[in-house]
Structure formats: structure tokens, C-alpha cells
Amino acid sequence: SQQGEEDPQALSIQEGENATMNCSYKTSINNLQWYRQNSGRGLVHLILIRSNEREKHSGRLRVTLDTSKKSSSLLITASRAADTASYFCATGTGSGSRLTFGEGTQLTVNP
Amino acid sequence: ETGVTQTPRHLVMGMTNKKSLKCEQHLGHNAMYWYKQSAKKPLELMFVYNFKEQTENNSVPSRFSPECPNSSHLFLHLHTLQPEDSALYLCASSQDGRENEQYFGPGTRLTVT
Numbered sequence: 001s002q003q004g005e006e007d008p009q010a011l012s013i014q015e016g017e018n019a020t021m022n023c024s025y026k027t028s029i030n031n032l033q034w035y036r037q038n039s040g041r042g043l044v045h046l047i048l049i050r051s052n053e054r055e056k057h058s059g060r061l062r063v064t065l066d067t068s069k070k071s072s073s074l075l076i077t078a079s080r081a082a083d084t085a086s087y088f089c090a091t092g093t094g095s096g097s098r099l100t101f102g103e104g105t106q107l108t109v110n111p
Numbered sequence: 112e113t114g115v116t117q118t119p120r121h122l123v124m125g126m127t128n129k130k131s132l133k134c135e136q137h138l139g140h141n142a143m144y145w146y147k148q149s150a151k152k153p154l155e156l157m158f159v160y161n162f163k164e165q166t167e168n169n170s171v172p173s174r175f176s177p178e179c180p181n182s183s184h185l186f187l188h189l190h191t192l193q194p195e196d197s198a199l200y201l202c203a204s205s206q207d208g209r210e211n212e213q214y215f216g217p218g219t220r221l222t223v224t
Binding site for chain 1: 115117151152153154156159167199201203211212213214215216217218220
């Protein structure tokens with residue numbers, strides 16, 4: 001079964017608005033990471049949050065983690081057209097080297 | 112992206128061809144990964160190398176053969192592929208193989224005809 005599932009699958013907003021994406025997972029995790037991918041390119045690491053953390057900030061990004069609900073959210077504030085990309089969550093279970101990625105949320109920010 | 116490079120960026124090959132994908136990381140990392148990304152599917156981990164040793168093979172068909180001569184270089188040798196193997200192949204590296212953040216290359220877009 002898939003570990004990380006993002007919601008929504010696609011999100012379209014106007015520049016300046018906030019974008020919120022959610023990730024749910026099934027098993028206990030050691031950490032959860034968010035990545036961004038521009039069309040047909042490699043993934044870029046955005047932020048890592050550990051299982052004992054509840055919230056983390058990096059610039060316009062805010063990530064929350066609720067281990068009781070097995071969910072995380074990524075908030076991008078004051079979005080820009082350059083934020084248009086696919087966003088993936090990935091979970092590490094602490095049992096080895098594997099990260100399990102979800103299917104991603106396609107974010108479109110309209111100018 | 113310059114931390115992890117991949118060549119070629121695009122590859123078209125017939126089912127009887129043999130080709131290789133190359134990945135190089137300039138970050139001093141000790142773990143390297145091959146992923147397959149197909150349309151509408153989650154990223155699939157194929158192989159993991161940690162300190163040049165293969166630590167994971169995610170039930171990948173033998174027509175894909177990885178090689179890791181040193182911690183900075185990773186190859187994926189391809190032979191007798193199928194059209195369904197067409198995908199974006201991504202290489203990544205991390206400091207070690209303990210689920211730390213991974214740094215990805217730009218990928219090789221492979222088309223099997």
C-alpha cells in the first residue's frame with residue numbers, strides 16, 4: 001500500500017494567495033520530507049520535519065506534522081507564478097535507506 | 112541541480128539496444144539512488160548504494176543492471192528493454208543511507224521504441 005498520499009491532486013490559485021497541500025501516510029515514521037519538481041526535472045528538497053517536531057518554517061514555507069493523525073501539511077504563503085510545480089511528500093520509517101514518495105500535488109499559480 | 116548530474120538527458124532506444132545511464136554527484140555523499148518516474152505513478156525506488164555497496168534492489172527486472180564503481184558515480188545499464196520501461200529515470204544522492212534529504216539530478220527521459 002502507498003505510504004504517502006497527497007491531497008489535492010491538483011490545485012490552481014492566483015498569485016499572492018496561499019496554497020495548502022496535505023499528505024497522509026499509513027505507518028509510523030522517523031521523518032517526513034517535502035520536495036518540489038518542476039515539469040520533467042529532478043526533485044528539489046524543500047524541508048524535513050522529524051517525528052518529534054510539530055511545525056517547521058523555511059521562508060514562505062510552513063510544514064506541520066500530526067503523528068496522531070498520520071498527516072502533514074505544506075503551506076506556501078504569498079504564492080508566486082514560479083511556485084508552479086508538483087509537490088511531493090516522502091516518508092522515512094527509520095528502518096533503512098528507503099524514502100517512500102506519494103503521487104504529488106500539481107500546483108498551478110496563475111499570474 | 113549542478114550537485115548531481117545525469118547524462119544523457121534524453122535517450123531513445125530500440126528494444127534490442129544496450130545503453131547506459133550515468134550519474135555523478137559532486138557533494139561528497141556516500142549514498143546514491145536510482146528512481147523510475149512514470150506518468151501518473153509515484154516515484155519508484157529501484158536501487159540503493161551505500162558506500163558503493165548495493166543495499167537495496169526493489170525487485171527490479173534484470174534488464175536493468177546498476178553499477179557503482181565509487182561513491183561519486185552510478186550507472187544504470189539497460190538491455191532488451193520494453194516499451195513500458197519508458198519513463199524519467201532519476202538519480203539521487205544523500206549524505207548516507209539513513210533517510211536524510213536526497214539531492215536529485217535532472218533525470219534522463221528514456222523512450223523505448
